[in-house]
Amino acid sequence: MRIAEVSKKFDISQDTLRYYERIGLIPSVNRNESGIRDYSEDDCRWVEFVKCMRGAGLQIEVLNEYLDLFQKGDSTIEARKELLIEQRNLLAEKMEEIKATVERLDNKIDRYEQGLMVKEKLLRRTQN
Structure with missing residues (x-):
């Protein structure tokens, strides 16, 4: 698969794909x-993995470390697992922070809506 097809399939610019390859992210x-680059199914799985992980906020350095470990073979399985567990825990903490922020925003929005409803009621009373 050519780079243009991979770019379209994963909604990643061709420049980003080249960059990821250049820095060793894939x-x-x-x-x-x-x-001309000819992406295999394995290459596409790496692109998909990196896109997913970057979208979740994993740092390039962490993904580079994971890829380095992966390329060293099965002797690094435990280290890769530990790295993924650590990243999962960090994401879970971030999700809790985001959840708390969403709840805070919901409360603030509710207060604005309640305030607007009170103003509308007062406005209707004064117009009658």
């Missing part, structure tokens, strides 16, 4: 005889 993509 393994080097094979090239055809003309030197």
Whole structure:
């Protein structure tokens, strides 16, 4: 699959895909005889994984560390698992923070809506 197709499939710019490859966030993509990137299914799975993890806020350094461990083989399975557990825990904490913020915003919005309803009632009374 060419870079334009991968870009469209995952809604990632071609520049971002090249950047991810250049910094080692995704393994080097094979090239055809003309030197054009030819993404395999494995390459696409890496792109999808990185997009998901970056979208959730994982840092590039963490993903680079994970890829480095992955490329070292099965002897790093435990280290990879620990890295993922640590990131999962950080995301769970972040979710709780976001949940609390959403609740706070909901309360504030409710207060504004209640205030507007009171103003509308007063306005109607004065107009009658």
